[in-house]
Amino acid sequence: MPSLSTLKQTAFDPSLQALEADALVKASGLRVADERARGRGAGLNMSGRFEIASREVFDDGWSSLEDLAPFKTEVQVEKPRTVITRNQSPDLSFDRSINPYRGCEHGCVYCFARPSHAYMGLSAGVDFEAKLFAKPDAPRLLERELSRPGYKVQPIAIGTNTDPYQPIERQWRIMRQLLEVLEAAGHPVGIVTKSALVTRDIDILSRMASRGLARVALSVTTLDRKLSRTMEPRASTPEKRLEAMRALSDAGVPVSVMAAPVIPGLNDHEIERILDSAKAAGADAAGYVMLRLPIEVSPLFRDWLLRHYPDRYRHVMSLIRSMRGGKDYDAEFGKRMRGSGPYAWQVARRFQMASKRLGLNLRKTPLRTDHFVPPLGDGVQLSLL
Template sequence: MNELHQLRQDAFAPAHTADIADALVQSSGLRVEIDRRRGRGAGLNPSGRFEEERREAFDDGWQTLEELEPFKTEVQVEKPRTAITRNESPDLSFDRSINPYRGCEHGCIYCFARPTHSFMGLSPGLDFESKLFAKPDVPKLLERELSRPDYKVRAIAIGTNTDPYQPIEREWRIMRQILEVLQKANHPVAIVTKSALITRDIDILADMASKGLAKVGISVTTLDRKLARTMEPRASTPPKRLTAIKALTDAGIPTAVMVAPVIPALNDHEIERILDAGHAAGATEASYVLLRLPLEVSPLFRDWLLQNYPDRYRHVMSLVRSMRGGKDYDAEWGKRMRGAGPYAWQIGRRFEMATKRLGMVRRGLPLRDDIFLRPDGGGIQLSLL
């Protein structure tokens, strides 16, 4: 409770002291020792919201905690029934996506996909970034689905949930195989990543882009290497992401720089600098997304903020709530990506002015869907007649 005592002595307004105290009390029994989670994003590993029991690690005086091993990346094979996931969200620009992996080793503390690990009986905290699932059957399933007579072509988005180019892709190469299927079928694809590993697949992407079938978005959250290392510990460094943008654009692949997420009082002052750097690297498109804190992401992010930037906790959370109707998050369609209120409006206008000054497009040209070549079966039982 020393941290709590210190915060009470700091110059925090009384209206927010209770909020800070509550966050510390809630997380104190769940925080994992730094030596066990070094190189990870989350400091907590709480039980998933669907679990009937809640377990907490604590020191019982027998020094058992010292015997626990550090969190290591573990990969299990998942056997999905389908490759393509559909959505009907009115504020998304795509209606289908592919996720080669479940969980993400990048460990971004703000990742809105963390709560999905609860469906596996695992924690959205450290489990999300260390207990991963690979889906090696997805390329074959994809070929099968594309070969169906009733399949209608629209761009497939990849990287909208977890990063397809996270570190384990170097070994599993599932994303590479997916691209090979899409390339063969002349199927449009839009990729989002914060990993420089995507440059490995420039040969495929450049060929597809020459036909109007591929585009990429590189997320650059900050240019501050220290902040990046703390906030997204196993993602590519900011300079490597900018280098990836240059390599992609030099190869003729339409590439956008994404300021995502924008976190008030933490990285929002970098919006113009990130756009300038992305434009200098060759990015022709740009977009941004406001910080999203759904379900378990909120306590995980607040704990991280208290541990790393305690002096900004009150200011950051106050601004977040001012854009979310007084809550940590508002999932209403049309508002969840941009927020509402004066501060959200200011962020939007700054982004608009910066992109206009740079001549960057906020909505790129649509990908082609008129040269699709349906696969010849992909394992489907063909009709005898």
């Protein structure tokens, strides 16, 4: 990979921009041909960082690359032992979450979850979008974990890593089964998604919301259809997400909007418009997250930026690094979600002022925990008392 000094210089020197593009390609493997990657967000498919050997695609002179088939979505079954993941991060408002899928077909090029695919021996690039893992046993495992003696109920977050309503959910329906378990147990849940498919489960969500057990956050990154299509190619369009907000709100489900991620020099000018539109669609709360570029996400995002917005490359990367101490990313708690410095402060103030003007975040009622009753379904160990 290019050195830090080279990356910092590139942000201000246009003559080095082409050099960084070459370095990105050489370090990560040649770019995937456009026809093979059609409909995908990433343009690279480098080897996983834990692999002993790395692969590099090249043309051997026989035009064999043209014979390679386009990437198709493949789904494998994953059989975890547990389904609730715990965390102790001071940056998060929840201490437990569920991910019914590993990998995400939405293909958001900026997704901070991409590096997790390396643990499966796969690439954080196109593999993350095309080679997915489903957990059909998740509802049964959830019942078992909620029934354990000593379980202390707190809201479960779903959609914090990969989207529970990504396209394959139409077939697998794992998320709906999880909601059925949570509703039966009276367990609170918070959902984050970019998909209008969430409206399929309005029947369950509205019943849970009437008991103070559910809240949904729709992530709206941009209102620009062209930018959304290139940056998050298989997610619902911005208009569909706003329509989903309205449908949920009309059904009595509390709705938040997440302006996430804010990308300096690319979508930061839309903060006020996104909040305005979300408020009109029924949102009563809002949040934002600054762009994060951990590990493999950095070269993937920079390659995408060079391909789609080369004229903005220097400006965008300069602003990102100004908030990250000259680096592409700073993982320090308290800074990783917001950044630091004058530009980060300006974005925070704009968000706060727009939210106050619109009356967002004034009264966010906590989800209730007093309805919880441990499940007694199949596979749950009964008490001997």
